[in-house]
Amino acid sequence: xxxxxxxxxxxxxxxxxxxxxxxxxxxxxxxxxxxxxxxxxxxxxxxxxxxxxxxxxxxxxxxxxxxxxxxxxxxxxxxxxxxxxxxxxxxxxxxxxxxxxxxxxxxxxxxxxxxxxxxxxxxxxxxxxxxxxxxxxxxxxxxxxxxxxxxxxxxxxxxxxxxxxxxxxxxxxxxxxxxxxxxxxxxxxxxxxxxxxxxxxxxxxxxxxxxxxxxxxxxxxxxxxxxxxxxxxxxxxxxxxxxxxxxxxxxxxxxxxxxxxxxxxxxxxxxxxxxxxxxxxx
Numbered sequence: 001x002x003x004x005x006x007x008x009x010x011x012x013x014x015x016x017x018x019x020x021x022x023x024x025x026x027x028x029x030x031x032x033x034x035x036x037x038x039x040x041x042x043x044x045x046x047x048x049x050x051x052x053x054x055x056x057x058x059x060x061x062x063x064x065x066x067x068x069x070x071x072x073x074x075x076x077x078x079x080x081x082x083x084x085x086x087x088x089x090x091x092x093x094x095x096x097x098x099x100x101x102x103x104x105x106x107x108x109x110x111x112x113x114x115x116x117x118x119x120x121x122x123x124x125x126x127x128x129x130x131x132x133x134x135x136x137x138x139x140x141x142x143x144x145x146x147x148x149x150x151x152x153x154x155x156x157x158x159x160x161x162x163x164x165x166x167x168x169x170x171x172x173x174x175x176x177x178x179x180x181x182x183x184x185x186x187x188x189x190x191x192x193x194x195x196x197x198x199x200x201x202x203x204x205x206x207x208x209x210x211x212x213x214x215x216x217x218x219x220x221x222x223x224x225x226x227x228x229x230x231x232x233x234x235x236x237x238x239x240x241x242x243x244x245x246x247x248x249x250x251x252x253x254x255x256x257x258x259x260x261x262x263x264x265x266x267x268x269x270x271x272x273x274x275x276x277x278x279x280x281x282x
Contacts, residue, residue, distance in 0.1 A: 008062030012159035024196035081128035108249025152188035174234035184210035213269025
């Protein structure tokens with residue numbers, strides 16, 4: 001039985017990977033690693049745990065992923081997003097390692113980015129992801145999967161883009177959503193299924209796994225507002241031209257054609273998936 005480490009198992013995608021393992025990797029002994037179970041920033045403890053229970057596969061989802069936190073503390077962002085990844089890459093030098101990255105590695109000037117497009121990260125978070133990608137891709141047996149906004153239900157109830165909107169509306173708040181910032185949103189359960197399929201195929205290298213529909217933040221908000229009318233959701237249209245915070249990429253929509261060729265199912269657009277799952281918690 002193959003032992004699989006899933007880091008960030010308390011987060012959104014990591015949690016879905018663990019939950020989906022029974023269906024998509026039934027022979028795997030999945031070890032869900034949360035911060036309470038293994039502090040990845042304690043390198044000596046990580047090395048000891050790796051030696052004590054050596055995995056045959058590592059899926060690395062853990063990260064400092066909130067951009068404001070990364071901007072406020074670049075050193076911590078680098079430690080958690082780059083140095084931890086480097087350690088895992090060293091420990092897993094001879095086994096498959098899957099690393100979760102982001103569409104934000106691009107500057108958003110073009111959109112519809114495929115794996116050959118040059119990166120140009122604007123934020124501290126994205127810069128650390130690019131640095132970690134370079135470490136991973138130096139090993140031909142390792143894999144980087146870039147994804148976009150993921151939605152679903154997380155253990156903490158605040159990791160999915162849908163959960164963040166829902167919490168704001170439940171609190172009676174109006175949310176500002178950009179009409180000119182575009183992403184490729186995808187349900188986390190679809191991302192998890194795609195990852196397990198790529199693992200099963202032994203796929204390595206760089207892949208984009210995202211929804212096939214390019215949507216603005218405002219369009220995403222409209223779709224979710226229609227799903228939850230009982231919350232009396234309020235959305236204010238906004239523009240990046242008026243935004244004065246840390247740099248934001250206007251269009252990081254992803255082209256997932258390379259991964260799609262290997263998958264047994266079509267990667268859905270968000271509108272299509274919501275329509276097909278009217279009663280699912282999201």
